[in-house]
Amino acid sequence: MNQFRKDFPILQGNDTIYFDNAATTQRPACVMEAMTEFNNTCNANPLRGLYTWSIQATDAYEQARHEAAELIHAKKDCEVIFTRNTTESLNLVAYSYGLSHVKAGDEIVLSVIEHHSNILPWQMVARQTGAKLVYMEPDQEGTLTKEEIERKITDKAAIVAIGHVSNVLGVTNPVKEICEAAHRHGAVCVVDGAQSTPHIPVDVQEIGCDFFAFSGHKLLGPMGIGGLYGRLEILEEMPPFLTGGEMIEYVTRESATFAEVPEKFEAGTVNASGAVGLGAAIRYLKRVGFDTVQETEKKLTRRLMEGLAGIPEVTVYGSKDPEKHCGIVTFNIEGCHPHDVASVLDTEHICIRAGHHCAQPLMQFLGVNATARASLYFYNTEEEVDRFVAAVGKVRGWLGY
Numbered sequence: 509m510n511q512f513r514k515d516f517p518i519l520q521g522n523d524t525i526y527f528d529n530a531a532t533t534q535r536p537a538c539v540m541e542a543m544t545e546f547n548n549t550c551n552a553n554p555l556r557g558l559y560t561w562s563i564q565a566t567d568a569y570e571q572a573r574h575e576a577a578e579l580i581h582a583k584k585d586c587e588v589i590f591t592r593n594t595t596e597s598l599n600l601v602a603y604s605y606g607l608s609h610v611k612a613g614d615e616i617v618l619s620v621i622e623h624h625s626n627i628l629p630w631q632m633v634a635r636q637t638g639a640k641l642v643y644m645e646p647d648q649e650g651t652l653t654k655e656e657i658e659r660k661i662t663d664k665a666a667i668v669a670i671g672h673v674s675n676v677l678g679v680t681n682p683v684k685e686i687c688e689a690a691h692r693h694g695a696v697c698v699v700d701g702a703q704s705t706p707h708i709p710v711d712v713q714e715i716g717c718d719f720f721a722f723s724g725h726k727l728l729g730p731m732g733i734g735g736l737y738g739r740l741e742i743l744e745e746m747p748p749f750l751t752g753g754e755m756i757e758y759v760t761r762e763s764a765t766f767a768e769v770p771e772k773f774e775a776g777t778v779n780a781s782g783a784v785g786l787g788a789a790i791r792y793l794k795r796v797g798f799d800t801v802q803e804t805e806k807k808l809t810r811r812l813m814e815g816l817a818g819i820p821e822v823t824v825y826g827s828k829d830p831e832k833h834c835g836i837v838t839f840n841i842e843g844c845h846p847h848d849v850a851s852v853l854d855t856e857h858i859c860i861r862a863g864h865h866c867a868q869p870l871m872q873f874l875g876v877n878a879t880a881r882a883s884l885y886f887y888n889t890e891e892e893v894d895r896f897v898a899a900v901g902k903v904r905g906w907l908g909y
Contacts, residue, residue, distance in 0.1 A: 612638030815897030
């Protein structure tokens with residue numbers, strides 16, 4: 509897929525292999541150009557001014573919201589709240605909805621697969637309300653079975669929080685079925701879409717979730733901008749997460765009334781240029797097409813896993829089926845700490861992630877302290893995969909085995 513590489517300035521003129529896309533994707537030139545144009549032509553506070561630049565900034569900011577709403581199929585643009593990232597989005601739900609709705613004796617249902625960003629906020633809610641955390645356990649490939657879902661989600665559940673795609677195993681969770689189970693028992697369902705939104709089509713109406721969180725920097729956009737989808741009727745009755753400028757309707761010395769959704773949840777000066785960059789990233793991703801993204805990732809993942817299967821000392825975690833990895837291949841090399849593996853590969857200009865991947869409960873479930881992770885995207889190539897596999901095959905030798 510070299511036809512796309514020309515769109516990414518950082519991929520030009522060097523031989524670096526970037527296989528850490530699950531952490532952050534690279535940005536096409538059009539994203540940076542959109543942000544530069546905003547800064548050069550209408551750098552002003554959205555929503556606050558009656559002069560031309562501010563009006564233009566407002567239009568650009570709200571157009572980005574429209575792009576995000578269309579991407580995930582929200583019914584209305586106002587159901588998308590701009591945040592810094594998925595982590596902030598999940599914290600918003602935990603503090604604003606969780607603390608005001610969860611009570612002692614309730615259960616908050618999670619899975620062992622979750623990123624820490626979808627565990628720690630709910631631990632906080634449980635501590636402050638007296639609720640209980642309940643964890644769904646996957647099988648060895650990371651799959652949550654129907655039986656486990658039905659066993660763990662009961663009438664005691666108030667919130668069910670689930671990752672759409674695992675950032676370690678790449679497995680896609682049955683989020684629609686989990687949302688249906690949550691709703692049957694009167695719970696709301698929160699979906700962490702950080703790893704799914706860049707790779708597969710997302711339709712929050714089809715999923716049936718009450719909240720859906722995503723990050724811009726994982727889908728070709730800038731850092732510091734993300735989004736939270738929430739069903740409007742829930743957002744309207746939730747208290748604000750942050751208070752201050754621009755999220756108010758009227759303030760007296762003793763009290764205040766708040767603005768309507770989404771402004772109620774966007775206190776202070778917003779990251780307008782970041783939102784504009786996110787909008788440009790979404791438009792670019794639509795031009796590439798999710799069919800192309802998925803086809804490329806499946807082909808590259810299969811090639812990578814087949815290559816690693818030929819190295820006896822390598823253990824790959826998760827499904828044996830490359831199509832169930834969503835471009836993520838997590839592995840260990842016998843006798844080699846993942847940090848050493850990543851450092852050695854860096855000398856070959858290969859970028860991968862090593863550590864617990866902010867998923868220590870999953871590491872404990874897998875029986876390891878850390879792993880190495882290669883994560884692919886549509887601008888990666890077969891040549892890069894082959895070079896990576898060859899380098900992995902030499903790591904033990906380079907480390908003295």
